[in-house]
Amino acid sequence: MSYKIGLVGKPSVGKSSFFNAATMNDVPEGAYPFTTIDPAVGEAYVRTDCAAPDFDEECQPNTGYCEHGKRFVATQLVDVAGLIPGAHEGKGLGNQFLTDLNEADVLVHIVDFSGKTDPEGEPTEGHDPREDIDFLEEELDQWYLGILEKGIERFESKHMEEVELEVELAEQMSAFGTNKDELKQIMLGLGLDLDPKTWSDEDELELAREIRKRTKPMVVAANKLDTPEGQENYAEITEDPEYEDVTVVPCSVHAEKALKNAAEQGVVDYTAGDEDFEIVADVSDEQREGLEQIREYVNEFGGTGVQEALETALFEELGLKAVFTGDASLNWTHGPFPDVFLLPEDATAQDFAYHIHSDIGDGFLHGIDCRSKRQLGKDTVLDHNDVVEIVTTA
Ligand SMILES: Nc1nc2c(ncn2[C@@H]2O[C@H](COP(=O)(O)OP(=O)(O)OP(=O)(O)O)[C@@H](O)[C@H]2O)c(=O)[nH]1
Ligand SMILES: [Mg+2]
Known part of the structure; x- marks a missing residue:
């Protein structure tokens, strides 16, 4: 299974441009709202340090690729239609994109930090990007609230002594990837009684918000920072104490696209994510100036x-965390360090085995940490960048 990252935001912020830059696809981009209608799914990559150099080896990846000691691990990226205020009530393209987002494990909220697009994605000047950060969270909360309310109705239509609240709610909200234990924990954590009759509207909204935060973690990509207005807003907002809990990554999708295109044409040597590049071909003065600005x-x-x-x-x-499949004796059957997998934070050696294949999980005897050569029991929690051989009964 690969993780899915959803790109969200109002129209014209650069979601499709981001998608294209990250996946080298070619979906339509445009300076007008709702350029995108149907969602696109593509393969993007995240970097992790390659383990092979620690063993004086050169890796041969089965999937993804390796450049300058960085392994690029595949993940899925989804580009969806823009979302405008009132979307949960059907405004703009309405609820459809919310459904498209359901499968995303995490969201990247693309925000136009230049302030040159209004809430509907139309050109303007001086729009405060903070409004966009707030509106998107509110819109998602309202969407969650609507579904939570259906769960509450369902619960109340049954005999309370026969059903458990968290079970009913979990069933209603299963598409968000939550479960009854998590829901119960969230309700108790908010100090709510397990009886919706005692809840105020504000309690319900707070519950919806908390479920949303847990099931759709989000990063803000502060896009269009190649503009002076973008940089000014970025400086201001990252200093604003009200926004210190928001994870904001400075971003210029245009810069990434320009560098990737130049790399494809053999003009620059650029590895995605690097903070520098080399010009390796003859370029015109104009082209050089553009590249120097980037x-x-x-x-x-x-x-x-x-x-x-x-x-x-x-x-x-x-x-x-990223975990490499290893061979403690370094006798690789098909070339060194073929695979690296992304696993949840708490994944154990046996979870890793199951991730590789269910037979390997079933036949699990123990793991070997290829760096220390130590044995790993089935419940040993693995670390980021571990290299692990699984020993099985087979
Ligand atoms: N200056 C600047 N403009 C950008 C950047 N990224 C995207 N744009 C421009 O923003 C406009 C909208 O880009 P799209 O990628 O179509 O935006 P979208 O969010 O997919 O829009 P919808 O599909 O309508 O929701 C285009 O004119 C892009 O060229 C950037 O990094 N810097
Ligand atoms: Mg688009």
Whole structure:
């Protein structure tokens, strides 16, 4: 199974441009709202340090690729239609995209930090990006609330002594990837009695919000920072104490696209995510000037932000770790370090075995940490960048 990152935001912020830059696809982009109607799914990559150099080896990836010691691990990216205020009531393209987002494990909220698009995605000047950050969260909360309310109705239509609240709610909200234990924990954590009759409207909204935060962690990609207005807003908002809990990654999708295109044409040597590049072909003065402007940007912001946004989403917000399949004796059957998998934070050696294949999980005897050569029991929790051989009964 691969993780899915959903790109969200109002129209014209650069979701499709981000999607194309990250996946090297070619879905339509445009300076008008609702350029995208049907969602697109593509393969993007997140970087992790390759383990092979620690063993003086060169890896041969089965999937993804390796560049300058960085392994690029595949993940899925979904580009959806823009969302406008009132979407949960059917405004704009309505609820459809909310359904499209359901399968996403984590969201990257693309925000136009230049302030040059209004809430509907039409051109304007001086729009405050903070409004967009707020509105998207509210819109998602309202969507969750609507479904939570259906769950409450269902519960109340039954005999309370015969059904458990968390079971009814979990059934209603299963599409969000939550379960009864988590729901019960959230309700108790908010100090709510397990009886919706005692809840106020505000309690319900707060519950919806908390479920949304747990099931759809989110990173804000502060896009269009290649504009002066974008950089000003970024400086202001990252200093605003009201927004210190929001994870914001500075971003210029245009810079990423320009560098990837130039790399494809053999003009620059650029590895996605790097904060610098080399010009390797003869270029016109004009082209050089453009590239030098981009260099200034990536030097200052530590990259274009496209890779960074995806990696922050998976490694920080979701807390995933990358684990390599290893061979403790380094006698690789098909070339060194063929696979690296993304696993949940609490994944154990046996979980890893199951992730590789159910037979390997069933036949699990023990794991071997290929660096220390230590044995790993089935319940040993693995670390990011571990290299693990699984020993089975087979
Ligand atoms: N300056 C600047 N403009 C950008 C950047 N990324 C995207 N844009 C522009 O923003 C406009 C909208 O881009 P899209 O990618 O179509 O936006 P979208 O969010 O997919 O829009 P909808 O599909 O309508 O929801 C286009 O004119 C892009 O060229 C960026 O990094 N910098
Ligand atoms: Mg689009």
